[in-house]
Amino acid sequence: MTTGNEHPQARRSVVNWLLGLWGGGVLASIFYPVVRYLAPPDVPEAAALSVTAGSAQALAPNSGRVVPFGARPAIVIRTPAGELRAFSATCTHLDCTVQYRPDLQRIWCACHNGEYDLNGRNVAGPPPRPLDPYDVNVAGDEITITRRS
Amino acid sequence: MKRLVLAAFVLLAVDTRAQTPPETAFEDDVHAAAGLTCASCHKTEAAGAYAAPARTSIAPLCASCHSDAAYMRTVDPQVRVDQYLQYQTSTHGKRMAAGDARVATCSDCHGAHGVRRVRDARSPVAPANVVTTCGRCHGDPARMAAFGRQATHPAEWAASVHAAALIKRGDTSAPTCVSCHGSHGATPPGVTSVANVCAQCHLREAELFRASPKREIFDAIGQAECLVCHGNHRIESPADQWVGLEKGAVCEQCHDAAGDSGAAIRDIRQKLDTLQDATSTADARLTRAEHAGMLVEDGRLALQLAREHQVQSRALVHAFAPAPFAKTAADGVAAARRAREAGEAAMRELQLRRQGLGVATLLVLAFLATLWVKIRRLPPA
Amino acid sequence: MRLRAWLAERLPLDDVLATLRHKRVPHHEYSVWYYFGGTTLFLFAIQVGTGALLLLYYRPSAAEAYESVQFIVARVPFGWLVRSIHAWSANLMVASAFAHLFSVAFLHAYRRPRELTWMSGVLLLVLTLAFGFTGYLLPWNEVSFFATRVGTDIAATVPLVGHALVRFLRGGDDVTGATLTRLFGFHVAVLPAVATALVALHLLLVQRHGMSVPPSVERRAAADPGAVRSIPFLPHFLLRDLFAWTAVLAVLASLATFYPSELGAKADPFAPAPAGIRPEWYFLWAFETLKHVPPTVAGLNGEFVAVAAMGSGAVGALLLPLVAGRSPRSRAIVVWICAAALLFMGGMTMLALRTVTP
Known part of the structure; x- marks a missing residue:
């Protein structure tokens, strides 16, 4: 203890210096996550509700297009009358992805020959339920499909 | 029941x-x-006295x-x-x-x-x-x-x-x-027309079968198309193990290990097994990451894609040829790999979080220890 | 130095510093309980900070709330940490506030002239619980949706205005997106404004009256003035406070990393209620009590009787310093009542946890 009594001032300044060092580290480990959090993320916003589905012009009457919608596919069709409609593209029978058949004018599942009409109703084959419908909006030339919540 | x-x-x-x-x-x-x-x-x-x-x-x-x-x-x-x-x-x-x-x-x-x-x-x-x-x-x-x-x-x-x-x-x-x-x-459907019956629903498989070399051979030897492998009344859910040359597999009824067909069967089976392994491994990794509190939506999307490729490649077995099947199966394996990587990345991220916490905790402990010394050394009140 | 002089000329800086330098805190065997007030305040500050961060990405609508929380957790760097800290800090804040309340009650710190300090404290605890209740729904997941439905339903037992009260809380007849927007408004605007004002009042009163000394220590001091020590607020007490806060921060970070707040499935208003719906742990005792009351008690609706009893308990707690007598005997009664309340709440919580866990 003799040294401590001889240099109490020096001991205290060492403690203060260490306290500042560790305290700075603690503050850094608080502010580093905060700064990272404040920086805008790569994907600017949650997009689970609606997705863009390409050009409306490019989708001719009596044709369809399958687009990813979150973790599942969706299908946008243009009816022979020119109307745009969108549905979940997951067949209600066994989870295969459906496609548009211009010759049948129906949405068709290749796995078990299931057919849905242009309103998504199951009309032939094994599918037990209609396809879930989505809302379609066109801004400029871009189709946006939205899940109904 | x-x-x-x-x-x-x-x-x-x-x-x-x-x-x-x-x-x-x-x-x-x-x-x-x-x-x-x-x-x-x-x-x-007469009324009131009706007989059958x-x-x-x-x-x-x-x-x-x-x-x-x-x-x-x-x-x-x-x-x-x-x-x-x-x-x-x-x-x-x-x-x-x-x-x-x-x-x-x-x-x-x-x-x-x-x-x-x-x-x-x-x-x-x-x-x-x-x-x-x-x-x-x-x-x-x-x-x-x-x-x-x-x-x-x-x-x-x-x-x-x-x-x-x-x-x-x-x-x-x-x-x-x-x-x-x-x-x-x-009336019982005829042996050669049974594929038409099954094709009412299993159109994809029937189309592939009709375009395959099997059709002519089966017709020539009077084999009953779908029934040979799937049976008639007791039609069970098909398994990847049906494709194979060992006992219990359906190909084994006619084929043996010799020749091109034996090699093709082994090849298809091996790819089916690889795809199944890849999807179940990916699923296990994603589930583990989810249980650890991580969100792995991208991985789940890739796994969904892999599953769809698996359904399609199982249908493509009915082409009885390696060509279209191999590509779909390979696509499935690739999708499953992406899913697995997403799960593994999530686990690495979790590890990184814990290491970061470890560093921060060490800093906090050092700060607390020094603060304690400081409090002890304060001049008496 | 010049800046300091500039500031001192315009602000009562020197007065404040002088007051803090002269401020002393009693130091005795019970003074460890003094730190719970400071800890609660620290956790409140964390809630304000992390809450503001969450607001940057959160979207308060039924269509987007769940997705935006998912986005925070999965896509925003350290979003998982901010959200988990906010959730864990809320839990610790409730625990710390309860510990503060009961320690103050047991040490009789509510006595004259600290009645208003106590009453503002009780109101702050109620506000803390309200923060918890309103914040619980905001992720719009299955568990929180049904817990909020059950929780708001309890208000219906209030006679005459019960139905109107439920409609007020829900923003309609049922829990919908309107409820979410409403509770969000309470959570981030109304409650923080009231809480900040009350915290300011509470701190001002604590500063004005200083720390209370328990009656037993007071008696010792009366016999021998040198027996009760005190330490300077600056730096002795503040450094100890800092120690407690840093330790709490470390605990929070570990909890958030190892037990991140789960999100679960998105709420579906038309789905049947899943099994095992229960509120946050600090409401469990009330939830369990309501389960055990018989349908009718003395000719009245049992649920109403239970809610009325809990309500009068809260009012009793609020008015405690006004109704408690000054004699040692009435202080003993307060201790027994508080102990019984603590035992009841603890017992009911245990019972609820036991029935849920298996």
Whole structure:
């Protein structure tokens, strides 16, 4: 203890210096996550509700297009009358992805020959339920499909 | 269990029909709704003393209206009128015409005094009931022995993937007896036409099969297309292990390890197994990451894609060629790998979080220790 | 130095510093309980900070709330940490506030002249619980949706205005997106405004009256003035406070990393309630009590009786310093009542946890 009594001032300044060092580290480990959090993320916003589905012009009457919608596919069709409609593209029978058949004018599942009409109703084959419908909006030339919540 | 319930339900329906007096049962009959009376069928008897018509005369009796297009149109413009025509081509109809009254006629399936439309779920020929109705004779060994036939088919069907779809999932589009054999024209489908029957639903597989080299060979040697591998009544959910050369596999019935075909079979099986391994490994990794509190949506999307490729590649087995199958299977494996990597990245991220926490905790502990020293050394108050 | 002079000329800086330098805190065997107030305040500050961070990405609508929380957790760097800290800090804040309340009650710190300090404290605890209740729904997941439905339903037992109260809380007849927007408004605007004002009042009163000394220590001091020590607020007490806060921060970070707040499935208003719906742990005792009351008590609706009893308990707690007598005997009664309340709440919580866990 003799040294401590001889240099109490020096001991205290060492403690203060260490306290500042560790305290700075603690503050850094608080502010580093905060700064990272404040920086805008790569994907600017949650997009689970609606997705863009390409050009409306490019989708001719009596044709369809399958687009990813979150973790599942969706299908946008243009009816022979020119109307745009969108549905979940997951067949209600066994989870295969459906496609548009211009010759049948129906949405068709290749796995078990299931057919849905242009309103998504199951009309032939094994599918037990209609396809879930989505809302379609066109801004400029871009189709946006939205899940109904 | 479900089968028992179904059987009980139909027995009950049969019982009530047996116990209900004909005039009461007839009140609910579609024929009563169409304005028919007892005397419409019981023509020869005096009122109040009706006897059953002879079994051989029932079908012609029904046909006197149901084959009369002009008359039927007045009751229901859409109704079909070809049932009797079809019945005459069926095994039932031919035997009945030959005077064998033991075989089925209209009333055996539709009932006599409480006839309901087929789309009425209470009808004995509604999809959920029709197997039990056929099974009353075709599942009865005593009756079938007289014809030298087996009575095991309804029970075999009950163990099939189709029965599971109908009874467990309530999918009324699942095939029953009549979907393959026909109803009024019931007869076993021919060996060469069975693919047409299956293709009603399994179109993709049928298209692939018809374009494959198997078709010609099977036709030439008189093999029964789909049935060779899948069986007929007891059609089970197919497994990847069916493709193979070891005991229990279906290819092994005809092929051995020698030659190109043996190598192709081994190759297809190996790719199927790789895909299955890849998807289940990816699923396990993603589940572990999810249990650790991580969100791995991208991984789940990739896994969904891998599963779809798996469904498609299993269908592509029916091309019996390595070409289109190999690409789809490889795409599936690639998607499964992406899913697995997403799960592993999540676990690495978790590890990184814990390391970061470790560093921060060390800093905090050092700060606390120094602060403690500082507090101890403060000048006395 | 010049800046300091500039500031001192314009602000009462020197007065404040002088007051803090002269401020002393009693130091005795019970003074460890003094730190719970500071800890609660620290956790409140964390809630304000992390809450503001969450607001940058959160979207308060039924269509987007769940997705935006998912986005925070999965896509925003350290979003998982901010959200988990906010959730864990809320839990610790409730625990710390309860510990503060009961320690103050047991040490009789509510006595004259600290009645208003106590009452503002009780109101702050109620506000803390309200923060918890309103914040619980905001992720719009299955568990929180049904817990909020059950929780708001309890208000219906209040006579006459019960139905109107439920409609007020839900923003309609049922829990919908309107409820979410409403509770969000309470959670981030109304409650923080009231809480900040009350915290300011509470701190001002603590500063004005200083720390209370328990009656037993007071008696010792009366006999021998040198027996009760005190330490300077600056730096002795503040450094100890800092120690407690840093330790709490370390615990929070570990909890958030090893037990991140789960998100579960998105709420579906038309789905049947899943099994095992229960509120946050600090409401469990009330939830359990309501389960055990018979349908009718003395000719009245049992649920109403239970809610009325809990309500009068809260009012009793609020008015405690006004109704408690000054004699040692009435202080003993307060201790027994508080102990019974603590035992009841603890017992009911245990019972609820036991029935839920298996």
